[in-house]
């Protein structure tokens with residue numbers, strides 16, 4: 001198991017958001033985390049990446065403990081993420097945004113940077129090369145010098161994925177990557193997710209509301225409802241699980257009531 005959560009609980013001012021969650025992601029797998037609005041999916045990403053500290057439980061990546069590490073240390077350990085709402089550095093080019101991801105792998109020290117030693121220049125060359133490779137990988141060759149925020153929305157989402165890949169992760173967390181994409185862009189996203197796993201060997205954990213996309217791309221699905229894991233398995237199993245159907249029907253009822 002690459003990522004493992006054991007009995008993780010998270011609450012805010014007495015409001016329990018994750019309740020005793022046991023969860024794992026296998027290396028090299030495409031795994032989705034689904035559930036109705038407010039189920040706790042993004043909160044789970046936030047505890048995995050060190051943004052939130054759970055009150056209880058253990059989280060490990062390749063056996064290394066994550067809880068108590070800061071987000072940048074979790075990134076260095078091998079977990080990268082994209083956000084529900086695109087978060088790019090607005091004044092930076094595509095290339096600079098992606099290079100920011102690579103900097104977490106920088107090996108030359110601060111002194112080498114200040115003195116501009118040869119080791120630092122070699123490091124900068126390596127960072128640039130890796131970043132350009134990631135930009136190429138997500139299909140944005142030729143856009144590297146454009147201001148990231150001037151790109152079409154679907155392309156901005158790809159810049160975020162390139163920046164996450166530039167951290168050289170073992171596990172990539174994607175938070176609703178298909179939101180706001182048209183059907184052609186969604187199809188391309190499915191292909192990109194598969195290539196990330198097949199060509200780079202990176203495991204993908206995906207939060208997504210588009211069930212067509214989830215069922216198409218996932219090998220394994222976990223379902224959260226009100227902070228608890230209620231079902232797990234392959235797409236077929238999860239789709240037919242009465243607990244899952246009930247959780248989603250419950251959501252429809254609430255929406256109808258509004």
Ligand SMILES: Nc1ncnc2c1ncn2[C@@H]1O[C@H](COP(=O)(O)OP(=O)(O)OP(=O)(O)O)[C@@H](O)[C@H]1O
Pocket residue numbers: 012017035036037038039040041042043044
């Ligand atoms: N920083 C916080 N402070 C207080 N409550 C929070 C905080 N972060 C999340 N929550 C609460 O945790 C619960 C789960 O929210 P979360 O965003 O994790 O759900 P979700 O499954 O990602 O929902 P959606 O699908 O709508 O994005 C919500 O009730 C939310 O209000």
